[in-house]
Amino acid sequence: MKNDNSNSRRKFLQQIGATSLVAASSPFASLANQAKAEERILQYDRKITANDKIRIGVIGYGVQGHFDLNTALKVPGVELAGICDLYTGRIDNAKEKYGNDLFTTNNYKDILDRKDIDAVLICTTDVWHARITLDALAKGKHVYCEKPMVYKINEGYPVMAAAKKSGKVLQVGSQRVSSIGYAKAKELLAAGEIGKLNMVNAVYDRQSSIGSWEYTIPKDADAMTTNWDKFIEVTEKMAFDAKKFFWWRAFKEVGTGVAGDLFIHLLSGSHFITNSKGPESIYSTGQLSYWKDGRNLPDVMSGVMQYPDSPEHSAYQLTLQVNFISGTGGQEVIRLVGSEGIIDVIGNNITVKHSLMPEAPGFGGYDSLFTFSKSMQDEMQKEYDAKWTPEQRKRKTKEDIIFKVPAGYDDHLDHFTNFFDSIRTGKKVIEDAEFGFRAAAPALACNDSYFSKKIVHWDPVNLKLK
Known part of the structure; x- marks a missing residue:
């Protein structure tokens, strides 16, 4: 019954609407x-409209790459132009989802070289974030890079400098900030x-x-x-390990x-x-x-x-x-x-x-007062009562x-909408470099x-x- 009441109440709130908050x-x-x-x-x-067409390429089509692409394509005017991944099975998966005509590659630079791609979603292993971001900005692409923006602290400085110099939009993918x-x-x-x-x-x-x-x-x-x-x-040399991949x-x-x-x-x-x-x-x-x-x-x-x-x-x-x-x-x-x-x-x-x-300080109860002599307790109680009113003693x-x-x-959709709005209007993104x-x-x-x-x-x- 409680759940039924809650559902009915929620529907009621949604139906009556309000200009700010619904009580x-x-x-x-x-x-x-x-x-x-x-x-x-x-x-x-929020009304999402398409002012201009934006064509995107995805670099790293794993779990987050799938989620990011699915959400990005919900924004009107956004089109998929290519997918890159190192694992052959994910390339197969991309073609199964979007057709054999979709451009796919296992080399991210092929995505960056395409003139019909305006922005890239970097959804790779952390260790690759900085290098691909720098290369993408140098190629004039807008960048949505999954968090963390960098793998090492010292990689952050060149990425921030490149983002500023490029004049392109860089949004980091911690979607909750939107x-x-x-x-x-x-x-x-x-x-x-x-x-x-x-x-x-x-x-x-x-x-x-x-x-x-x-x-x-x-x-x-x-x-x-x-x-x-x-x-x-970009790492130390290691023998193949499926878990590490x-x-x-x-x-x-x-x-x-x-x-x-x-x-x-x-x-x-x-x-x-x-x-x-x-x-x-x-x-x-x-x-x-x-x-x-x-x-x-x-x-x-x-x-x-x-x-x-x-x-x-x-x-x-x-x-x-x-x-x-x-x-x-x-x-x-x-x-x-x-x-x-x-x-x-x-x-x-x-x-x-x-x-x-309360405005008044604590006095009595779990306090040292009761450990004093009776005369001292009475004297201090009288002084406290004279200084603080009953109202001042209340919480x-x-x-x-x-x-x-x-x-x-969906905050994820809001985060991508902010990214594409910034590309279209030049306004500052929520989460820049x-x-x-x-x-x-x-x-x-x-x-x-x-x-x-x-x-x-x-x-x-x-x-x-x-």
Whole structure:
């Protein structure tokens, strides 16, 4: 019955509409009988139109390459012009999906040489991101590069310089920063809804083999079908290993582990919401708890970062957590903790809870007062009562709020729409090279800290290791 009521209520909210936010007619019920919360649906009425045709090429047609291409093609006026992948089976898959006339290749430079391609989606192994991005910009292509933007911190500087020099659009693929939910969290924080920010707790847990990157490996995988020599062209020389090709995120030689895959989502999201330039100290630790499949990067990892007081925000501490064998079943939460409440960003939805301290200081109860002599207790009680009114001793209350995005909302589509809008209009993208590097550098520093067992010191203003 509860589910039926919730569904009916959701349909009602969608039907009546509003110019800004839609408030529920009845309060949100809590099983714990806590303070009642008002539920609101975030307005979303974005019209996507095609001003100009944009032809794209995909470089790296694996899991994310498929997702990115499928989403990009939902934007009107975007057309597929070519696909590149090293594994022959994925070339076959591309032709099966888009026809034998589709241009395909196992050499990304063939995509860049095509004059009918305006933009490329770089969805390759992390170790290839910087080189392909630099080559694409040099060829005059707009670039959508999956996160992390770079594999090593020192690769970020030439990429930022090339993006600036080229005049082309570069968008990094942490799609949550285009979410209307994140935009609402940013607005609430800036408005002082939870007082002064002092901590951010960010968690991205999973509990599945696929979530832990144990993807299915095709039966025909070998050094020839994967073009292994090309694959390791930018790495140390390694004997063929199907896991390193298809489970590459789990191996430091070609991937960046949970830091580059999931910490970076939490970093880019929290940076967007807080307007932060980044942390000044970074420490990370981890372990291999369950997925002992040959990987050399941890499956449980935590990080602690200290963000300095700045014009953008007050000083705060950020904790990061990824657990690939979490009994929660998996969760993705960014919790912003302030002096007067919390904002929980759960997926694209927002929950705001308030807790306000009374104006008067604490006195009595679990206090040292009762340990004093009776005469001292009486004297101090009289002084306290004279100074503070009963109203000043009470905790003020403020209604909690739940913000939800409309059913079917897709932040991935919004991120691609922002990318193509920028190509068409010249407006700034949500996640340019500098923003992407400000998220990538601390994430990659977590791996450096994990292996060195040392604190990494970072200059968030000048973007340099100290």
